[in-house]
Structure formats: structure tokens, C-alpha cells
Amino acid sequence: MPNGQRQEPGGWNRVVLRVDDLAAFIDVLNRAGLHFRNNMETGPGGRQIQIEDPDGNPIELFEPAR
Numbered sequence: 001m002p003n004g005q006r007q008e009p010g011g012w013n014r015v016v017l018r019v020d021d022l023a024a025f026i027d028v029l030n031r032a033g034l035h036f037r038n039n040m041e042t043g044p045g046g047r048q049i050q051i052e053d054p055d056g057n058p059i060e061l062f063e064p065a066r
Contacts, residue, residue: 022063
């Protein structure tokens with residue numbers, strides 16, 4: 001992760017939720033005060049960012065490439 005956190009057992013599996021407009025959804029979540037694990041990343045398959053649920057489990061928000 002960007003903060004230097006290393007992989008450890010049980011902490012790297014994640015739920016992936018598909019969204020239609022990731023940038024707009026990030027704005028909504030920022031206004032709600034959510035903390036992101038990373039910055040939005042863009043690649044050939046689409047864009048993604050990760051948040052954590054209250055127990056610290058990662059949730060990936062994913063917008064597929066068009």
C-alpha cells in the first residue's frame with residue numbers, strides 16, 4: 001500500500017463493488033468523511049480505489065473501462 005503497509009494473513013482479500021462513475025462516487029464518499037486506503041488508480045481494465053469497512057476489511061470500488 002502507499003503507506004508502506006505490508007501484506008499479512010487475512011487482510012488482503014476484498015469485496016469488489018462495481019460502480020458506474022467512480023470519480024463522482026469518490027466525491028460523495030469524501031463529503032461523508034470516509035477514509036480511502038489508496039488514491040484512485042487507472043489501468044487498462046478500468047479505475048479502482050479501496051476503502052475499509054468498520055472492521056478493517058478492504059472494499060474495492062471498481063469502474064470498468066468503457
